[in-house]
Amino acid sequence: MPGKNITRNNHERNNLTEGPIFSSVLWFTLPFLFFNLLQTLYGTVDTLVIGNCGSSSGVSAVACGSQLLSMFTFLAIGLSAGGTVLVSQCIGAKDDRQAARIVGNLIIDFAVISVVLTILSSVFSPVFLSWLNVPAQAMAEATTYMRICSLGIPLIIGYNIVCALLRAMGDSKSPLIFVAVACGINIAGDVLLTGVLGLGVTGVAIATAAAQGLSFVFSLVFIMRRGMPFAFGKQAIRLDGRTTGNIFRVGIPMGVQSVLINISFMFITAIINAMGLSASAAMGIGDKIVSFTFMPQSAFSASVAVVVAQNFGAGKMNRAYKAVGYAIAVSMAIETLCFLVCVLFPGFMPSLFTDDTEVIEMAGLYMKAYSIDGILTAIAFNLSALLNGCGRTTFNMAQNLIATFLGRIPATWLFSRLANTNLFLVGCAAPASTVWSIIMLLVYIQVSRKKNLLA
Numbered sequence: 001m002p003g004k005n006i007t008r009n010n011h012e013r014n015n016l017t018e019g020p021i022f023s024s025v026l027w028f029t030l031p032f033l034f035f036n037l038l039q040t041l042y043g044t045v046d047t048l049v050i051g052n053c054g055s056s057s058g059v060s061a062v063a064c065g066s067q068l069l070s071m072f073t074f075l076a077i078g079l080s081a082g083g084t085v086l087v088s089q090c091i092g093a094k095d096d097r098q099a100a101r102i103v104g105n106l107i108i109d110f111a112v113i114s115v116v117l118t119i120l121s122s123v124f125s126p127v128f129l130s131w132l133n134v135p136a137q138a139m140a141e142a143t144t145y146m147r148i149c150s151l152g153i154p155l156i157i158g159y160n161i162v163c164a165l166l167r168a169m170g171d172s173k174s175p176l177i178f179v180a181v182a183c184g185i186n187i188a189g190d191v192l193l194t195g196v197l198g199l200g201v202t203g204v205a206i207a208t209a210a211a212q213g214l215s216f217v218f219s220l221v222f223i224m225r226r227g228m229p230f231a232f233g234k235q236a237i238r239l240d241g242r243t244t245g246n247i248f249r250v251g252i253p254m255g256v257q258s259v260l261i262n263i264s265f266m267f268i269t270a271i272i273n274a275m276g277l278s279a280s281a282a283m284g285i286g287d288k289i290v291s292f293t294f295m296p297q298s299a300f301s302a303s304v305a306v307v308v309a310q311n312f313g314a315g316k317m318n319r320a321y322k323a324v325g326y327a328i329a330v331s332m333a334i335e336t337l338c339f340l341v342c343v344l345f346p347g348f349m350p351s352l353f354t355d356d357t358e359v360i361e362m363a364g365l366y367m368k369a370y371s372i373d374g375i376l377t378a379i380a381f382n383l384s385a386l387l388n389g390c391g392r393t394t395f396n397m398a399q400n401l402i403a404t405f406l407g408r409i410p411a412t413w414l415f416s417r418l419a420n421t422n423l424f425l426v427g428c429a430a431p432a433s434t435v436w437s438i439i440m441l442l443v444y445i446q447v448s449r450k451k452n453l454l455a
Contacts, residue, residue, distance in 0.1 A: 049194050
């Protein structure tokens with residue numbers, strides 16, 4: 001691979017097992033935060049443009065189609081996370097040969113998986129959308145959006161794997177460049193194809209697929225030229241049953257968790273869609289806005305997983321625990337500010353997406369409930385990241401599924417059936433289920449530490 005012999009000094013600067021803990025976590029996290037900001041903006045622009053240049057049915061179509069596509073993407077990313085956790089651990093343990101072997105297997109495994117997911121998404125999109133109770137007015141547009149965007153699944157999976165590998169090596173800055181490229185292309189494409197040419201949902205879908213493709217090409221060229229902090233060449237790209245087994249041993253629980261959690265949100269979407277087109281559009285807008293408030297803990301948890309994995313490999317778990325504590329404290333403080341904004345100014349942000357007063361009011365109620373969840377997930381996400389970094393992904397999957405399928409979904413359905421219900425009550429199912437996650441995570445971590453299982 002061109003440029004494969006990156007200098008050892010550059011590798012040491014990306015070593016997260018030494019130096020001041022707080023500053024290491026903070027500076028490693030900031031690129032994650034800006035990455036999430038741009039990626040969320042990337043998706044929000046689709047809804048913003050279609051909301052201002054299209055209709056409520058278009059907003060609903062993009063929201064529902066995006067949710068289904070996210071499920072396929074998160075499946076692959078969750079599975080590949082098993083490989084990136086193992087790469088981080090190898091870097092911490094300075095086992096370069098095994099790190100190269102894992103990367104080689106990731107390339108083969110996910111080339112196959114991405115093709116399969118593309119075919120499934122393209123062929124069966126009408127069936128999948130029908131499961132969401134997509135309003136009849138939005139079904140045709142949602143199908144168009146999903147089929148066009150499905151063509152970009154191999155590209156977005158490849159792009160996310162490249163970014164994950166760079167982070168596993170301690171580089172959280174380069175992925176920020178890639179998502180900035182994608183965001184810029186997507187915004188320009190949305191404005192041109194939908195805002196100027198009036199292609200509606202079709203224009204938004206084409207812009208999204210093009211942005212994903214070009215960003216993947218850019219990231220691939222970058223990593224091929226820069227190389228990796230260990231020797232890697234074509235000889236490493238070969239299927240090894242044991243290595244693939246280890247990747248999936250860690251990654252399958254994360255992938256299954258991602259899919260089932262997305263399926264749970266599909267259930268929730270179906271429940272809210274049954275409340276009418278305005279509720280469906282309000283949820284689509286509310287989700288886009290709320291996703292911004294979830295960025296701090298998402299960024300910290302993503303960086304913490306890498307920090308923990310490297311320190312786990314190096315046998316420095318006390319350092320890992322301190323990193324988790326700092327991440328929880330900072331992300332909770334930020335989420336509290338986001339909560340206050342959502343409560344005090346609930347209608348401001350939704351009004352940027354639509355002039356439908358009913359949708360604005362409903363979206364504001366939805367945001368209030370989910371901003372409470374933002375504070376709680378600042379704890380849950382980072383505790384989960386601790387377990388993921390240690391390779392303890394099976395319990396993470398179990399507790400998430402319990403909280404979601406025995407908590408969030410039944411509560412959402414129940415609250416939606418109450419007399420004079422609204423999207424605030426429906427949204428309150430989220431923080432209620434997160435409380436259960438936190439309790440289960442704390443108990444498991446405490447028991448595991450006593451048994452010396454997280455060392």
